[in-house]
Amino acid sequence: MPKKITLLPAPRHIKLNTGKLDVSEGRLILIDCSAPQTLLFTAKRIQSAIREHFGIVWEITASSAVPKDLVGVTLCPGGDSVKHEQGYKLDISPDKITLSAKTETGIFYGSATLCQLIQQHDSESNSLPCLSVSDWPDFSVRGVMLDISRDKVPTLETVLGLVDRLASWKVNQFQLYIEHTFAYHQHPEVWEKASPFTGQDILQLDAYCRERFIELVPNQNTFGHMRHWLEHKRYAALAETTTGWEAWGEHFNFPWSLNPTHPGSLKLVKGLLDEYLPNFSSGTINVGCDEPLDVGQGKNKELVEKIGRGRVYLDFVKKIHQEVTARGKKMQIWGDIIIEHPDLNLEVPKDVTVLEWGYEASHPFDEHGAQFAKAGLKYYVCPGTSSWNSIAGRTDNALANLVNAAENGLNYGAEGYLITDWGDNGHWQTLPVSYLGFAMGASFSWSLKASKKLDVKRAISLHAFDDPTGSLGQVAYDLGNVYLTPGIVPPNSSWLFWILQWPLDEVRKIMNGLNVEMLDKIWKAIDDAVIPLGKARSTRPDKELIHQEFRLAERMLRHAVMRARLAAGREDIKPAALYVDMKAITDEYKSIWLERNRPGGLRDSVARLEKARSDYA
Numbered sequence: 354m355p356k357k358i359t360l361l362p363a364p365r366h367i368k369l370n371t372g373k374l375d376v377s378e379g380r381l382i383l384i385d386c387s388a389p390q391t392l393l394f395t396a397k398r399i400q401s402a403i404r405e406h407f408g409i410v411w412e413i414t415a416s417s418a419v420p421k422d423l424v425g426v427t428l429c430p431g432g433d434s435v436k437h438e439q440g441y442k443l444d445i446s447p448d449k450i451t452l453s454a455k456t457e458t459g460i461f462y463g464s465a466t467l468c469q470l471i472q473q474h475d476s477e478s479n480s481l482p483c484l485s486v487s488d489w490p491d492f493s494v495r496g497v498m499l500d501i502s503r504d505k506v507p508t509l510e511t512v513l514g515l516v517d518r519l520a521s522w523k524v525n526q527f528q529l530y531i532e533h534t535f536a537y538h539q540h541p542e543v544w545e546k547a548s549p550f551t552g553q554d555i556l557q558l559d560a561y562c563r564e565r566f567i568e569l570v571p572n573q574n575t576f577g578h579m580r581h582w583l584e585h586k587r588y589a590a591l592a593e594t595t596t597g598w599e600a601w602g603e604h605f606n607f608p609w610s611l612n613p614t615h616p617g618s619l620k621l622v623k624g625l626l627d628e629y630l631p632n633f634s635s636g637t638i639n640v641g642c643d644e645p646l647d648v649g650q651g652k653n654k655e656l657v658e659k660i661g662r663g664r665v666y667l668d669f670v671k672k673i674h675q676e677v678t679a680r681g682k683k684m685q686i687w688g689d690i691i692i693e694h695p696d697l698n699l700e701v702p703k704d705v706t707v708l709e710w711g712y713e714a715s716h717p718f719d720e721h722g723a724q725f726a727k728a729g730l731k732y733y734v735c736p737g738t739s740s741w742n743s744i745a746g747r748t749d750n751a752l753a754n755l756v757n758a759a760e761n762g763l764n765y766g767a768e769g770y771l772i773t774d775w776g777d778n779g780h781w782q783t784l785p786v787s788y789l790g791f792a793m794g795a796s797f798s799w800s801l802k803a804s805k806k807l808d809v810k811r812a813i814s815l816h817a818f819d820d821p822t823g824s825l826g827q828v829a830y831d832l833g834n835v836y837l838t839p840g841i842v843p844p845n846s847s848w849l850f851w852i853l854q855w856p857l858d859e860v861r862k863i864m865n866g867l868n869v870e871m872l873d874k875i876w877k878a879i880d881d882a883v884i885p886l887g888k889a890r891s892t893r894p895d896k897e898l899i900h901q902e903f904r905l906a907e908r909m910l911r912h913a914v915m916r917a918r919l920a921a922g923r924e925d926i927k928p929a930a931l932y933v934d935m936k937a938i939t940d941e942y943k944s945i946w947l948e949r950n951r952p953g954g955l956r957d958s959v960a961r962l963e964k965a966r967s968d969y970a
Contacts, residue, residue: 358482361792361812361815362796363796366488367484367486373480380423382400383414394564395460396464398464398468402472411426422448429452429460435453439493440454440488441462443466443486461520492762493768494525494526494769495523501776503779505950505954508950511950524791526771532579533549535551543588548952555632556632563634569634573638575625576640577642591617593613593652594651594652596651608647609647610646614669619672635682637683638682639686649662666690685705686705686707698725698727701730706732709725709732709734710737712739718757734761735758741845743847748830749834751793756805758770780954780958782906783902784949785899813830825886831878838878839871853965860917861920879914883903886903909938912935932970
């Protein structure tokens with residue numbers, strides 16, 4: 354066992370004791386409760402960790418009649434020693450390991466800690482240190498939401514692997530953000546090119562999550578973000594507007610939100626709920642309802658002018674709530690519109706959970722939390738991984754945003770903490786870029802005070818990348834901070850990302866007057882960030898793919914620097930060379946995409962890279 358034990362999440366209380374437990378052949382894992390089948394999966398996880406790291410097998414039993422000196426691990430749910438529903442106590446003595454909790458859930462979380470300890474075992478003596486852990490979470494709900502509607506739809510295998518990792522970090526809620534990527538049999542034209550999740554996929558994923566004490570919460574937009582529906586002739590009449598709308602200082606020509614006063618809109622929502630919900634065991638659904646930005650700019654212009662945008666919004670949300678309640682479910686909605694209309698907060702049904710989202714380090718989780726608390730609303734804080742619109746992540750922003758959400762969520766009584774991972778503008782980031790945000794969000798939401806002391810690079814390397822050298826954690830951290838080097842930090846994105854997304858003529862305008870020496874500093878920052886890749890010793894089965902994914906991020910960042918140099922007039926940068934480089938990047942991007950994701954959406958995502966390449970022709 355190394356001198357420094359690194360656990361993620363960091364436990365609330367841990368005490369190292371004298372002595373060690375020798376892990377020897379022929380011992381047993383005892384499930385000591387009246388319904389041992391409920392903990393068989395948990396026991397198998399411990400058994401697997403012992404076999405993988407010590408090379409021996411401890412048999413599982415439910416019989417307390419076995420000789421006591423044969424018992425190496427005892428799982429004891431239902432006792433009085435642990436008060437918190439999700440808490441646990443872990444004791445390793447020279448004789449055995451005892452894991453106690455009030456519930457089976459607590460035993461599972463204790464097993465996650467034990468497995469991480471085993472991962473860091475003393476390989477020379479096959480032993481574990483004697484210690485005591487007493488632990489419970491800050492937030493009762495600790496979730497992750499994965500965007501599968503912005504081009505990138507992961508394979509089921511990819512999602513199952515992510516769920517396993519999240520379970521090891523004690524995450525207990527999972528959502529797949531869906532606009533049009535569920536295979537509704539009544540609406541095939543909406544998803545036919547998207548490689549969607551099917552009902553069978555969801556049923557399998559739900560069962561997988563339940564084994565790991567994770568609630569799979571259905572997530573389906575039902576108001577805004579309905580473009581992929583409303584662009585089809587069959588649904589066009591339900592759009593708020595088809596003649597264009599304004600938001601964020603831009604003009605958009607595509608339909609966006611359902612018309613909340615058209616009876617067909619609610620009829621569509623009812624049909625979606627009826628086909629979608631039976632695939633889930635959860636008693637909750639996230640119906641979205643965020644950013645209905647065009648409402649009041651089209652068919653409801655006069656109504657909004659008469660009674661207000663907030664009233665029109667809330668009236669439709671209440672109708673959706675009635676349908677959700679009629680199906681025996683509770684409802685979640687995003688909180689961006691509710692926060693704009695504090696006069697209407699008291700009318701939000703009390704069983705609705707409002708999802709307070711914000712992705713910058715300075716997001717006002719304090720101000721908004723105070724407003725929700727005053728109105729008596731149930732709510733979650735929803736920070737993000739800061740991976741989207743970035744290529745390689747935004748490490749410092751991610752960590753500050755995640756801590757901000759945890760601190761103010763605790764201050765104002767948030768019931769949950771939901772880490773979001775989006776795929777805006779082509780979903781260019783690969784999955785490993787999001788691991789730092791997932792893992793540290795899981796840790797901060799479990800025990801904020803203890804987790805603030807974590808060595809982030811080491812913790813991510815060990816528990817996200819299975820790399821004991823610390824190298825992959827360092828690469829993820831440092832490559833994710835390259836966004837700071839230009840000294841230009843646009844909101845919710847990185848400058849280099851936009852250099853690849855904007856037309857070259859726009860980049861030329863941006864580069865005019867800028868200090869181009871900063872581009873050399875960026876290049877050097879990329880050099881420094883990727884040096885540790887060669888030292889990594891991950892044991893993950895996909896370790897080679899992870900290396901390829903970080904190399905792809907590196908290559909895209911470097912191309913952005915060269916594109917900016919070209920725009921700045923550097924004579925040594927030739928368009929023909931950039932054309933060839935972007936062609937190679939595009940081919941590599943396609944290949945890597947298909948390793949973890951379905952083909953639907955790939956063409957749209959790649960089109961953004963090909964648009965950049967066309968500038969060099």
